[in-house]
Amino acid sequence: MPDNSKLEIKAxxxxxxxxxxxxxxxxxxxxxxxxxxxxxxFNHLATSFIKSAHKELQATVSLLLEERPQVKAIETSRMAVGIYLKGEHPNLGRR
Structure with a gap:
């Protein structure tokens, strides 16, 4: 973390x-x-959705941490939320 950010957080x-x-x-x-x-x-399908959403979230973080944050991060974050919601669907449920 940059020193100026640390100072701002402390202040x-x-x-x-x-x-x-x-x-x-x-x-x-x-x-x-x-x-x-x-x-x-969770059943296999729900777990697969959760793993896929996690990968999308990791992609979002990578895009935001680039020297110039990428606009595509909006799309990957939206995709992650959508996949998480599918993984939480009541018909998938727990075992």
Missing amino acids: KHEIFWEFILLWLNCVDYADGYDDILQLNT
């Missing part, structure tokens, strides 16, 4: 808490994703 209380909440959400996502894969409580 502004509101930005500091937004940063903390962002990281907590990232950790929560990672733990939840790992649990889904390890506990194997």
Whole structure:
């Protein structure tokens, strides 16, 4: 992280808490994703949707971290959300 960003986060209380909440959400996502894969409580199709959505989300992050963030990130993030929603469909459900 650039030094000026670190200083800004330290200096502004509101930005500091937004940063903390962002990281907590990232950790929560990672733990939840790992649990889904390890506990194997969803059927195969739902798990496939969740894995595909995760790959789309990773692609989105890669596109946003390029030197010049790519507009395609909007499409990949939208695709990830759509796939996650399909994976959550009640007819797929848990085993």
